[in-house]
Amino acid sequence: MRTRESTLWTWHLIAGAAILVLLGIHMFIMHLGDFFGIVQGDVLGWASVIERSKEVAFVVIYVLLLGAALYHGLYGLRTIIFELNIPERAERVISVLFVLGGVALFIIGVYGTFVAYSYVAPAVGV
């Protein structure tokens, strides 16, 4: 019989597997991208950051990674806290706070991603 908690835990594992792939790509790009010629110049330089931000593939990777990492991390922290025998009411409060906090952080991250995607370089005066 599947319970709500077992479903949440299953998604925790699925998010972990997704992070393994997506964060692996992100780490490879950020730390070995210039070594393998995938990234030109400073990987944290403005031009390089904007170039990646305007690629649809990176937008998709970043949004998925953000969602998966927020869920995986906050669910893990929730599990650790719940193990400490806190009252049932506190469990409900923590669950609500983590959902609200996670959604807020997700919105902030997605907003930043889409603003960068829509970035138009300022015109250079002649």
Next chain:
Amino acid sequence: MQDSGFRTNRLGLMGWVSGGRYGVERYAYTLHRLTGLAILAYFLLHIFVSSSRALGEQTWARVMGYLSSPAFKVGEFLVYLAFAYHALNGIRLVLTELGFFLGTPRQPLFPYSNCVKKQRPVLVVVMVVAAVIVIIGGVDFLRTFSGE
């Protein structure tokens, strides 16, 4: 979860350190939780740092300038270490949770068997892979420090 006030975890956080005959795998799990907490703390800050690119080039340059100090670079490498360990040990935990590398259940008859003989090689393999990942990433961090 708590049920009718009955405490299901009497050791609390001390249970992460000691609570009986803990083996290597138990401490690997404790380290998994600690690295997870460290990664979560870093990640929450990382969301705000990365989102600062939405505020323009000058803000981004200012933030990157602040984070370019050696202390932050060392901290970043520590987060990378935590990621490598947490990811590889996580693979092992998922395999364990799904019942792999545990052996078939059998009656406790002499000569006794346990799953440690099957689990320990898995732990060794994932730690070796994690070490390789750390070394590869360490090369990049050293290049950063040397200014390449």
